[in-house]
Amino acid sequence: MARISDIIELFIKELLDEAHNQSVEIQRNELANYFNCAPSQINYVLTTRFSLDKGYLIESRRGGGGYIKIVQINIDRQQHIKLILDQVGNSIGKMKATGIINVLKNRELITERECIIMRAAISDRTINTPVNIKDDIRANIVKGMIIALFNDCGRE
Amino acid sequence: MARISDIIELFIKELLDEAHNQSVEIQRNELANYFNCAPSQINYVLTTRFSLDKGYLIESRRGGGGYIKIVQINIDRQQHIKLILDQVGNSIGKMKATGIINVLKNRELITERECIIMRAAISDRTINTPVNIKDDIRANIVKGMIIALFNDCGRE
DNA sequence: TAAACTAAAGTCAAAGAAAGTCAAAACGGA
DNA sequence: TCCGTTTTGACTTTCTTTGACTTTAGTTTA
Numbered sequence: 508m509a510r511i512s513d514i515i516e517l518f519i520k521e522l523l524d525e526a527h528n529q530s531v532e533i534q535r536n537e538l539a540n541y542f543n544c545a546p547s548q549i550n551y552v553l554t555t556r557f558s559l560d561k562g563y564l565i566e567s568r569r570g571g572g573g574y575i576k577i578v579q580i581n582i583d584r585q586q587h588i589k590l591i592l593d594q595v596g597n598s599i600g601k602m603k604a605t606g607i608i609n610v611l612k613n614r615e616l617i618t619e620r621e622c623i624i625m626r627a628a629i630s631d632r633t634i635n636t637p638v639n640i641k642d643d644i645r646a647n648i649v650k651g652m653i654i655a656l657f658n659d660c661g662r663e
Numbered sequence: 664m665a666r667i668s669d670i671i672e673l674f675i676k677e678l679l680d681e682a683h684n685q686s687v688e689i690q691r692n693e694l695a696n697y698f699n700c701a702p703s704q705i706n707y708v709l710t711t712r713f714s715l716d717k718g719y720l721i722e723s724r725r726g727g728g729g730y731i732k733i734v735q736i737n738i739d740r741q742q743h744i745k746l747i748l749d750q751v752g753n754s755i756g757k758m759k760a761t762g763i764i765n766v767l768k769n770r771e772l773i774t775e776r777e778c779i780i781m782r783a784a785i786s787d788r789t790i791n792t793p794v795n796i797k798d799d800i801r802a803n804i805v806k807g808m809i810i811a812l813f814n815d816c817g818r819e
Numbered sequence: 820t821a822a823a824c825t826a827a828a829g830t831c832a833a834a835g836a837a838a839g840t841c842a843a844a845a846c847g848g849a
Numbered sequence: 850t851c852c853g854t855t856t857t858g859a860c861t862t863t864c865t866t867t868g869a870c871t872t873t874a875g876t877t878t879a
Contacts, residue, residue: 510728512865535828545867550829555864570874573827602864620812621780627811628784631839632721633803636792638840638862644800647789655783656776668855691838701857706839711854726864729837 511544516556518542519577529579553577560594561606562614584616588657595649598642604629604649617656625652667700672712674698679735685814686734709733715806716748720814736814744813751805754798760785760805773812781808 515538522531539546557563557577567575582590591607599607605626612622627633629645636644671694678687695702713719713733720734736744747763755763761782768778783789785801792800 510865513728536826546828547830547868548866551865567828568874569826569828569872571826571876573874575828600863618776620774621777623811624777624780624784624808627720627807628780628804630720630722630807633715633807634800635803636796636800640792644790644792647791648784648804651783651786651789652780655779666855692836702838703840703858704856707855723838724864725836725838725862727836727866729864731838 511542511548512552512555515542515544515549515552519552519557523577523579529581530576532574532576534573535575549575555602558606560591560603560610562610584657587614587616588653592650592653595646597646599646599649600642601629601631601645604645607649611653621656625649628652667698667704668708668711671698671700671705671708675708675713675733679733685737686732688730688732690729691731705731715803715810716753718745718748718810720807720810734810734814736810741813744809747809748806751802751809753802755802755805756798757785757787757801760801763805767809777812781805784808 519531519533522533523529533549535546535549539549542548553565553575557565559580562580564578564580565575566578567573591611594607595604608617608622608625608629611617611625612619617625629648631641634641634644634648675687675689678689679685689705691702691705695705698704709721709731713721718736720736721731722734723729723731747767750763751760764773764778764781764785767773767781768775773781785804787797790797790800790804
């Protein structure tokens with residue numbers, strides 16, 4: 508029931524919190540062993556929960572003494588908005604879109620209430636169109652809202 | 664003979680009553696199993712009895728650890744919101760939708776920034792779908808945003 | 820020093836676990 | 850009987866978990 512991926516995600520985020528330098532190194536096999544899961548599960552967590560659009564950078568090394576390093580990137584607002592708009596592209600799924608909106612909130616670029624509004628606007632149920640265009644519309648909505656809110660970016 | 668849909672509806676409403684925060688999470692298959700009906704019956708109940716117009720928000724996730732979450736606004740305490748939802752209806756043009764959003768702002772129910780986000784979300788350019796469904800989607804988005812904002816969880 | 824070994828991490832696809840969709844069949848009231 | 854509502858089930862989509870196989874890098878050995 509409780510997703511192991513979520514538990515691992517939380518664990519890593521706690522590690523990041525503790526490490527004040529906003530980056531942390533793990534051993535894939537060790538972690539997999541600790542959580543009693545397949546090592547590739549760690550990769551799954553990293554790609555789905557610690558992707559670039561969520562504000563993380565992964566760097567790693569194989570072989571003896573290998574490691575995986577998770578870095579929380581810290582960029583200024585303008586760059587960040589630009590990065591996010593790029594990540595949205597012309598089509599975006601609900602998961603990814605929600606992730607992006609959450610990042611905006613975590614970085615305190617939007618408030619809790621604004622976050623709630625945005626998430627509602629891109630929910631799968633509200634955009635009840637044929638599947639094939641759903642993600643396109645969602646991309647437009649996400650970008651539209653972000654641009655409207657931060658349209659001073661780029662100016663001055 | 665009592666319709667199973669009505670029984671399920673009641674059951675969910677009881678769950679919502681018990682839940683302090685006016686929101687509840689269910690497992691579709693589990694519930695279907697409990698009531699001995701087809702899983703898709705649950706979807707039927709949700710779409711016919713827990714629609715946006717009735718003041719409910721549904722959010723869900725597939726795959727392992729999936730769930731369906733039903734959120735309710737307190738219609739009694741917020742009759743004015745219900746009135747606004749009714750005004751939106753099943754389909755709404757950009758002009759009228761913008762008007763409603765402006766009313767929310769004038770009554771200081773939403774901030775200037777929230778107003779900007781909402782207007783962006785329902786603009787004609789962001790909702791780039793075939794004309795015939797554009798106003799339907801817009802109605803959903805407006806209602807979804809309003810319900811999300813005015814349910815009990817949404818208020819910090 | 821090159822080859823062999825060991826110790827990591829990466830990839831990818833299949834299997835599993837949910838929920839969603841849609842239309843046909845069944846039901847029930849006017 | 851007819852028509853709108855409900856029920857059912859086959860099929861689809863999305864997300865997660867697992868495991869076999871690959872790649873890379875350091876270490877040992879002939």
